[in-house]
Amino acid sequence: MKKEMRLQTISKLISEHEIKTQEELGQLLHVSGLQVTQATISRDIRELKLIKVPSKDGSLKYSFQIDQDHLISEKLRHKMKDALVGMEVINYFVIIKTLPGHAHSFGALFDSMEIDGKAGTICGNDTCLIICRTPDEATSIKQKIDLYQK
Structure with a gap:
């Protein structure tokens, strides 16, 4: 899968789920049919400029800089x-x-x-x-x- 499609998939997952760790994101990507390494996930997070913000339960989740x-x-x-x-x-x-x-x-x-x-x-x-x-x-x-x- 091309990088652009992977980034779109990650953006969609972040919008739809409260993802708190890279491991959780990796599992959701796996369920979506994508096999990616932790290093790739880390690079994608940086490229998408994802940040950690408080979630509803008080823990931190990934979100967009916007x-x-x-x-x-x-x-x-x-x-x-x-x-x-x-x-x-x-x-x-x-x-x-x-x-x-x-x-x-x-x-x-x-x-x-x-x-x-x-x-x-x-x-x-x-x-x-x-x-x-x-x-x-x-x-x-x-x-x-x-x-x-x-």
């Missing part, structure tokens, strides 16, 4: 509603003022997001600083973040 991006977006939306005080752009920086004790959670969310133009974050108790590559990218990033407030 699902994780959606979860991060929802967390950021709620965090902004609950703890954002203000935001402004100064040259290469987006300065985010938060309620005391919340800046690090904002920084962790921004660090986990792929945002074009973001070089990194630095956080204190009530301030999160997003360091941008250019002043224009700082403005663009602030505009993207503003969309989470709506």
Whole structure:
């Protein structure tokens, strides 16, 4: 079976089942008529950018990165509603003022997001600083973040 078909089969299995281990995935592939090694499964997981997320029973299961991006977006939306005080752009920086004790959670969310133009974050108790590559990218990033407030 060609690689593309195998990847499609894995994607379908991940969508239909709560697969928690590579061994479980290998067994389901075997039931589907595919004989693959653990090394192949591992490479396929990397290529599909599968990640582990909490399942309904609290253990971890394989999921697609898209699902994780959606979860991060929802967390950021709620965090902004609950703890954002203000935001402004100064040259290469987006300065985010938060309620005391919340800046690090904002920084962790921004660090986990792929945002074009973001070089990194630095956080204190009530301030999160997003360091941008250019002043224009700082403005663009602030505009993207503003969309989470709506």
